[in-house]
Amino acid sequence: MSAQPIHPHEPDRVPRNADGIGAALSGERRMEFYGKLLAAAPENAEAVLRCWWCEAMLDTSPDGGQLTEAALAGTLPTTSVAEVIAHRQEAGLPVG
Structure with a gap:
């Protein structure tokens, strides 16, 4: 992946x-x-x-400064591994 x-x-x-x-x-x-x-x-x-x-x-x-600020503030959007795997499976992409 x-x-x-x-x-x-x-x-x-x-x-x-x-x-x-x-x-x-x-x-x-x-x-x-x-x-x-x-x-x-x-x-x-x-x-x-x-x-x-x-x-x-x-x-x-x-936009590096904005990303750093969001990460430090805890507001950076995140995605779990489970969500990524589900998305890949739905799209017919390989997992693992």
Whole structure:
């Protein structure tokens, strides 16, 4: 099962590499990213890049601030796994 973005973006706002991620982050967050990347064992570097790419995408999202505020306020719409499974089954899509 794969999730599709709410607002697709072509091409990605943030390139999926260390330079792209670093350029999208500001000040302290950029330094934190590079610190985590440099401290990561080679086998963990990809996970660090993936995690921080998501952070950079949120930071550069036009509605990222609103999403963060809604999440912190507890007003972000959510869907349970059971609802997603039911929706996929109704649509004839694979589950699992």
